[in-house]
Amino acid sequence: MIRRLLPFLRDVWAIAGPFWRSEERWRARMLLAVVVALNLALVGMSVLLTYWQNTFYNVLEARNSDAFLDLLFRWHEDPQSGRTLPGFVYIATAYVLTAVYALYLRQALQIRWRRWITENLIAGWLNDRAHYRIGLTEAGTDNPDQRIADDARLFVDDTLILGLGLMNAVVTLGSFVIVLWTLSGPVTLFGASIPGYMVWVALLYSLIGTGLAHWIGRPLIRLNFLQQRVEADFRFALVRLRENGEGIALHAGEADEHRALSGRFRALVENWWSIMVATKRLTFFTAGFNQVAIIFPIAVAAPAYFAGRMSLGGLIQTSSAFESVQGSLSWFVSNYSNVTEWRATVDRLTGFRAAIDRAAATGGGLARSEAANDALALDGATLSLPDGRVLARDAALTLAPGERVLVQGPSGAGKSTLFRAIAGIWPFAEGRLALPPGKRLLFLPQRPYIPLGSLRRAVCYPEDAARFTDAEVAEVLSDAGLAALIPRLDEEDNWAKRLSGGEQQRLALARALLVKPDFLFLDEATASLDPASEAALHQVLKERLPQTAILSIAHRESVARFHDRTLRFAEGRLAPA
Incomplete structure (x- = not known):
């Protein structure tokens, strides 16, 4: 005993x-x-x-x-x-x-x-x-x-x-x-x-x-x-x-x-x-x-x-x-x-x-270092699942300021896992990632996270809402096609239930317009929108964030025209399409 x-x-x-x-x-x-x-x-x-x-x-x-x-x-x-x-x-x-x-x-x-x-x-x-x-x-x-x-x-x-x-x-x-x-x-x-x-x-x-x-x-x-x-x-x-x-x-x-x-x-x-x-x-x-x-x-x-x-x-x-x-x-x-x-x-x-x-203590993920220039560089990346199965080997890409790159491939190939590894949340990854110092990265998944509280907090998340003026928040909502919600900025509700899937994706893109990241990662972030709305939002991103580098995951071929080049995941490799 x-x-x-x-x-x-x-x-x-x-x-x-x-x-x-x-x-x-x-x-x-x-x-x-x-x-x-x-x-x-x-x-x-x-x-x-x-x-x-x-x-x-x-x-x-x-x-x-x-x-x-x-x-x-x-x-x-x-x-x-x-x-x-x-x-x-x-x-x-x-x-x-x-x-x-x-x-x-x-x-x-x-x-x-x-x-x-x-x-x-x-x-x-x-x-x-x-x-x-x-x-x-x-x-x-x-x-x-x-x-x-x-x-x-x-x-x-x-x-x-x-x-x-x-x-x-x-x-x-x-x-x-x-x-x-x-x-x-x-x-x-x-x-x-x-x-x-x-x-x-x-x-x-x-x-x-x-x-x-x-x-x-x-x-x-x-x-x-x-x-x-x-x-x-x-x-x-x-x-x-x-x-x-x-x-x-x-x-x-x-x-x-x-x-x-x-x-x-x-x-x-x-x-x-x-x-x-x-x-x-x-x-x-x-x-x-x-x-x-x-x-x-x-x-x-x-x-x-x-x-x-x-x-x-x-x-x-x-x-x-x-x-x-x-x-x-x-x-x-x-x-x-x-x-x-x-x-x-x-x-x-x-x-x-x-x-x-x-x-x-579970894995270290990608080895991160400071880039010598303003470009994000991924080199020699191996992506695995928790059970040890390898999704991709020796993946490499470079993303320069203002560049727009589309990543395509079959479901389960490892596209979203690539984003998680770059974000630093995927421990089952090896390789090197060089990031420009002082640059802001923003990741928008297909299903955006909408926190509890006011609509203003949801738009500004994860930043402090006090950083932005009413005019700034109203402007990005209008640009994202959510002008009807501007009068409800300070209304507290379960917005994840109140907004449709498309409206939630518009709200997430409004965040990107508000925060103005240096690197923006879109994982099927416009998949819930109709093609016309999707095209309009990509055009807004291009006009409002001309210096932001964008790496997108999308299945629709029509999205490719808003990007400079396309990479494809196939058979464990990431290569130009």
Whole structure:
């Protein structure tokens, strides 16, 4: 068990450690120190309350009404022990205030930690196009959105809650074991005197409970991990249906989608039933274990009470102290289900971080260098698929300023892969790419990406919309044939749904007119337009961007007249047509 625990704790620290060493460390450490101090104060008040209970029940047994009122509302000096105890109203008020601020400040630490870890996961996912490379190479790394949104939150919450709970258990054990040792005294068993026998009874009781809880609840570790996965798979399928509603409706594919969704949900339900069965078995044990713990200490200490060696207050205090000691020792039993969920979360985050690292180390793509002139030059490029199959060997091309080159070839020959390699996002490529320094490259795929937000943001993406004036944005929309949308620039909508395929391609070309890149790559970027509109937009590009070099992928032969020369992909080679 220790061999499995140490690697797990290393994984936990690998996720948590960077935050406590980050720029947030001093504020985070201060918050944690205050939260720890408040939790320790709560333990201290719990210890004080056991002494108050001892005196309170002795006062009840003696029918002393004055002392009873003192213990409730004022201060009381116990003549037997010599202790001066505060009234219950003072203890309760201090306890409530401490508990409220312990929770409030812990939540403040939680949101700070969650913000930091979420921002770092997003940064790692987006840096070096890891989000794209993971999709190419990590088929088993499911639902990164859920790992960032849900698993990060669960990790922070569970780490703090379980960590503080374990600390409280340890401190409570250290505080109450002294009280219990003093109260229980020795017992003679088989002729041997055992001092502080109630402590040993609590220890034995808890060890048995912990071992049985782990044996009974162990299947929950795997089941909780799987439940997080099937929940995320089902949610992702629902999002996919929403995003592709038109295509599904046009294919009349609702019945098939229903079957697929039902299948995913069935997997979710089946795993949930397995969790229910495992939880039922664990709850049978833990509920029984906790119920027995209520009466067990009184039953063990009762002989001393009936023999007159212990007062009623002492019996109640012994029971409370035993409950605290046993509860601390049985922390693992009480939190076993939460620990299994936490472990599943740690495993998913660890796997996600490992996938990001592997994606960063997956190939280097084309070797990039600085060109000696203003032309882009590709030389000796070999393009492969993730499975190792080679698409092209020794591909070469030169693209000078203002030049327009068309690339054609059969589907699957590697035309789009060539663009991805030049863009630097395709890791399965070898060769050399020389780029003029300080030049801007813009790639427009067949299906443009339309971000959420205003139409202005969609036109200016990925630049900051504040860089451009209303007149500049309106002009490029008009040039792209979208003048009717100009009054809606600041309207926020799901524009990927509102605009047709042709309108989306017009909007993407408006971006090119706005940004004025030095090199523009068009991958079937006008394929959704009718021939007349396609020709008009190519003419606009030629007039508005005379110094921009354009490399186009297109199947229509009519597009060739807008280009200076044509290259063709055939049999793994890129050659002049």
